[in-house]
Amino acid sequence: MCNGGSNAMADNNSSRADALGVSPGEVEQFRGYLMRYALLQLRDQTSAEDVVQETLLAAVEGGDRFSGKSTVKTWLTGILKHKIIDQVRRQSREQPLLQGEDDERSEADVIDGLFKADGHWQNFPANWGDPGNALENKRFWETFETCARLMPVKTARVFMMREVMELSTEEICKELDITATNCWVMLHRARLSLRECLETKWFGRV
Amino acid sequence: MLGNKVVRKSVRLFMHIPTCRETSALLSQTQDRKLTLFERVGLRLHLVVCTGCRQLERQLAFMRSAVKRYLERDDHPPR
Ligand SMILES: [Zn+2]
Numbered sequence: 001m002c003n004g005g006s007n008a009m010a011d012n013n014s015s016r017a018d019a020l021g022v023s024p025g026e027v028e029q030f031r032g033y034l035m036r037y038a039l040l041q042l043r044d045q046t047s048a049e050d051v052v053q054e055t056l057l058a059a060v061e062g063g064d065r066f067s068g069k070s071t072v073k074t075w076l077t078g079i080l081k082h083k084i085i086d087q088v089r090r091q092s093r094e095q096p097l098l099q100g101e102d103d104e105r106s107e108a109d110v111i112d113g114l115f116k117a118d119g120h121w122q123n124f125p126a127n128w129g130d131p132g133n134a135l136e137n138k139r140f141w142e143t144f145e146t147c148a149r150l151m152p153v154k155t156a157r158v159f160m161m162r163e164v165m166e167l168s169t170e171e172i173c174k175e176l177d178i179t180a181t182n183c184w185v186m187l188h189r190a191r192l193s194l195r196e197c198l199e200t201k202w203f204g205r206v
Numbered sequence: 207m208l209g210n211k212v213v214r215k216s217v218r219l220f221m222h223i224p225t226c227r228e229t230s231a232l233l234s235q236t237q238d239r240k241l242t243l244f245e246r247v248g249l250r251l252h253l254v255v256c257t258g259c260r261q262l263e264r265q266l267a268f269m270r271s272a273v274k275r276y277l278e279r280d281d282h283p284p285r
Contacts, residue, residue, distance in 0.1 A: 036277050111227070119225025124258030131268045135275050144276060162238065163273045169238050180239075188234040195265055 022066055027059045030076050037077070040148060041084050041160040042091075051083040081165055085175065088157065092176055095153065110152070110189050114196065125195065128203040140202060147197035151190060158183060159190035224248045229259045233266055 034055060038048035058079055059066070066075050114122055134140040151159065158176070161167045167175070169183050178186075222244070224232060229252045232245055241249065253260050 032280075033277060036279070040273075040277075115225075115227040119227040121226045121258050125261040125265060127261055128265060128268070131265070131272075135272065141276060141279065144272065163270065164277065184231070184235050184238055187238060188231050191234050191237075191266055191269065192230060194269060195262070198265075198269070 022059060022072055024056075024060050026072060027056050027076060030073055031056065033073070034076060034080055037080060037164060038084060040164050041157075042087055043149065043153070043156065047087055051080060051087060054083055055080045084165065088161070088175065091157065108189070110155075110193050114192060126199055126204060128199070131203065134202065143198065143202045147194055147201065150197055151193055155186050155190045155193065158186040159194075162187055222248055223251050226252075226256060226259055229253070229256070230262055233259065233263050237266065237270060 031052060034052045035048060038051050039045070042048050042051070055076060059076055066072065070078075116122060148156070158172060161172050161175070162169070169180050172178075172183050173180055176183075229249060232241060232249045235241065236249075253263065
């Protein structure tokens, strides 16, 4: 598909059509976006910087060719995604999802703590008003980052694969070697912890 | 005949209206898979009577869009 034939694409966007990657300036403007993406998933500054650097290099050197069929941003995200998945595989080899029982138990407690024995909420979710207003507030995003960092490690890994990388449950199961049920339980836990944190640190206060 | 079936199913459903805890799990899974008909009906029945879970429903939708918005933000990356 990406055979590098230059004339095939010449009619459309000729500056990119040589299929030898794109200019450093052109990819550089996406560094912030790629960093946020990598950091949410990997939760480690150094590994995030590494994968983003590798991605930008691959793009500029044309190791992964831009076909002109998508936007530059989508194409960069695709390269980054592959590099992140390699990292995630490494992480889960070092910290397998279904091992480390203390960890697992304390993460499971997240849900138990939110409900009474009869299944009712300990504290009913509050009214957040129009949460859309928060999106314009710089300080809300700092809270969001804090809450993302506070999520338990393994829970966060699954959540970000779903919400940031937009993988399906099946893909996540395959990558992490867990069952679908397991996956749904972890996503449930992740969402309720994030909700709890945002409510305590932000929406409960406004 | 159809009526009978519906009644029988409804009875079964009424005996299985999910708790808040179960409802929160169903609301979460709505974002990951297609719920079965029974799950969907149970979920709706619970939401009719529970303000807390209705808030949760709205909050989950907000959180999903917030992650996307966070990525798209147009300023320097976090430290
Ligand atoms: Zn409820």
